[in-house]
Each structure stands twice: as structure tokens, then as C-alpha cells.
Amino acid sequence: GDSVTQMEGPVTLSEEAFLTINCTYTATGYPSLFWYVQYPGEGLQLLLKATKADDKGSNKGFEATYRKETTSFHLEKGSVQVSDSAVYFCALSDWSGGSNYKLTFGKGTLLTVNP
Amino acid sequence: GAGVSQSPSNKVTEKGKDVELRCDPISGHTALYWYRQSLGQGLEFLIYFQGNSAPDKSGLPSDRFSAERTGGSVSTLTIQRTQQEDSAVYLCASSLGRSGSGNTIYFGEGSWLTVV
Numbered sequence: 582g583d584s585v586t587q588m589e590g591p592v593t594l595s596e597e598a599f600l601t602i603n604c605t606y607t608a609t610g611y612p613s614l615f616w617y618v619q620y621p622g623e624g625l626q627l628l629l630k631a632t633k634a635d636d637k638g639s640n641k642g643f644e645a646t647y648r649k650e651t652t653s654f655h656l657e658k659g660s661v662q663v664s665d666s667a668v669y670f671c672a673l674s675d676w677s678g679g680s681n682y683k684l685t686f687g688k689g690t691l692l693t694v695n696p
Numbered sequence: 697g698a699g700v701s702q703s704p705s706n707k708v709t710e711k712g713k714d715v716e717l718r719c720d721p722i723s724g725h726t727a728l729y730w731y732r733q734s735l736g737q738g739l740e741f742l743i744y745f746q747g748n749s750a751p752d753k754s755g756l757p758s759d760r761f762s763a764e765r766t767g768g769s770v771s772t773l774t775i776q777r778t779q780q781e782d783s784a785v786y787l788c789a790s791s792l793g794r795s796g797s798g799n800t801i802y803f804g805e806g807s808w809l810t811v812v
Contacts (some may be wrong), residue, residue, distance in 0.1 A: 617803075624700070625787065625803035670739065682727060682752070684801060686739035 583608045587671045587687035594661055594694050602656040602690050604645075604671035612673040614638075614647055614654040615684070619668045628656075628669070661694045668692070698722075700804035702788050708810045709778055717773045717807045721790030728771050729791075729801065730763060734784035742786075745771060778811045785809070 587604040594600060606612065616628040616638070629638030634649035643658045654671060671687040701720040709715050721728050730742040741755040745765045756762070760778075765771040775782055785806040791799040 622805075624805035625789075627800050627802075630800075672739075682729070682744050682746075683741050684729075684731075684739075685741075688738035 583612070583673060583675050583685045585671050585673055585685055585687040587669075587690055589688055589690060591691040591693060594692070596663055596694055596696050597660045598694075600656070600658040600661045600665075600692070602669055602671075602692070604654045604656065604687060606652050606654065606671075606673050608652075608673055608675045610675050612675045614645070615672040615674070616643070616645055616654070616656050617670040617672060617686075619670065619689075621667070625670065661692075663694045663696050666692055666694045700788055700790055700802055702786075702804040702807050704807055705805065706808045706810075708812060711780060711811055712777055714774065714776045715778055715809060717775075717786050717788075717809070719771045719773070719788030719790075719804060721769065721771070721788070722802055723769075725790035725792055725802075726768065727791045727793055727799070727801075728765060729789040730771070730773050731787040731789065731803075732757075732784045733787055733806065737784075739787070742773070775809075778809075780811045783809055783811045 584607045613632045615630045617625045618628045619625050629640040631638040631647035637646045645654050645656045668689045668691050670689045672684045703718045728745040732740045743763050744752040747768050748765050760776045763773045787806045789801045789803045791801045793799045
């Protein structure tokens with residue numbers, strides 16, 4: 582079955598540091614890939630997505646590139662801010678097998694950014 | 697509405713009692729999903745509705761769990777005879793169509809359930 586593995590953290594950084602959160606996946610077909618973010622006390626929000634190989638999703642200074650050869654979708658940001666403190670979830674939606682409505686999530690990575 | 701709305705936001709219940717969790721999806725969204733978020737388990741898919749039909753209930757953990765959707769809008773997740781392991785955040789989400797069609801899934805803030 583489909584699965585997503587991401588670094589579990591917690592990750593603690595100082596403001597303006599470089600961020601990488603690793604995510605790798607296993608899928609039967611050709612998935613779409615997502616990063617969701619959950620800020621304290623709020624619901625999950627879509628941060629960015631990519632639907633095919635070599636696509637780069639980007640939003641709010643965050644980027645992730647769909648790498649089919651390494652089955653990865655690592656999240657990066659060049660300079661984090663305190664307001665980026667949140668839990669980040671990598672997820673996939675698999676086009677094959679008729680279950681492409683489901684999102685399969687990683688376990689989430691807690692990021693804390695200190696001033 | 698502006699977003700997916702869930703109620704109650706917090707619920708503490710005694711073991712053995714039944715609970716109902718409500719979800720109001722974004723207006724016009726035909727697809728509705730329930731997920732469960734618990735410590736150590738991450739986010740688990742429970743059920744998917746397309747309109748009022750639930751073509752996939754495979755994620756419901758036991759027959760104590762059921763869900764319905766009426767009028768293609770509001771959905772209710774019911775947990776009967778609650779157990780302590782049911783304690784979790786129950787997340788509702790909706791999208792214009794099936795997520796695999798490129799439609800973004802929007803999540804509510806969740807209903808925090810604690811079974812004591």
C-alpha cells in the first residue's frame with residue numbers, strides 16, 4: 582500500500598536558518614504530492630503541492646520538488662521565521678487503484694523557530 | 697460558509713457513552729472526508745462521501761463508528777459506546793470533487809474528543 586515517511590523531529594531552529602524536512606513515499610501508481618501545515622490551534626492548511634515529476638511546488642517561501650527517481654518531496658525554506666513554527670505534514674494522493682480521493686499522510690514534523 | 701466548520705470543538709465524554717461530531721463543509725463541495733489524528737498514529741483516513749453516498753468506509757476502525765451525510769452537505773460522525781482509545785482529534789475535510797482530480801482538500805479545525 583501507499584505510505585509516506587518524513588523526519589519526525591522535533592526540529593528547532595533559530596530565525597533566518599535554513600530548513601529542510603525530508604519526505605519519501607511509496608506509491609502503487611503515480612501520486613500527487615502535498616505539504617500541509619498545522620499552526621497552533623488551527624486546522625490543516627495546504628502549503629504546496631506538485632502533481633508530476635520534476636514539478637516544484639512553492640508558497641510563502643517554502644519549496645518542494647517532486648523527485649520520482651528518489652521518490653522524495655523534501656520541504657525547504659531558505660530563511661525561517663518565528664511565525665513558521667507549526668507541524669508540517671507530507672502527504673500523497675495516488676491516482677491508481679481507484680482511491681485517488683484519499684490522502685496518505687506522514688506522521689508530521691514539529692518545527693519550532695526561536696527568535 | 698467560508699471554511700469547513702466542525703462542532704463541538706472540544707468534547708469530554710465518559711467511557712461507554714455515545715458521541716456525535718458534526719461537519720459543515722464548504723458550500724458547493726460535493727466530496728467530504730473524515731480523518732482521525734491521534735498521538736503516535738498520525739492522520740488516518742476514516743470515510744469518504746461523494747454527495748450523500750459513502751463509497752469508501754474502509755477506514756472506520758470498528759462497527760461502533762458510523763457516519764452519514766444529508767442533503768449533500770452536513771455530515772455527522774457517530775461513535776457508540778466510546779472507549780479510551782477513541783480519544784483523538786477528528787478532522788473533517790471537503791473538496792469540490794475527488795482530490796485526485798486536482799481539487800484541493802480543505803480541512804476544518806477538528807473536534808477534540810477525550811474519553812475518560
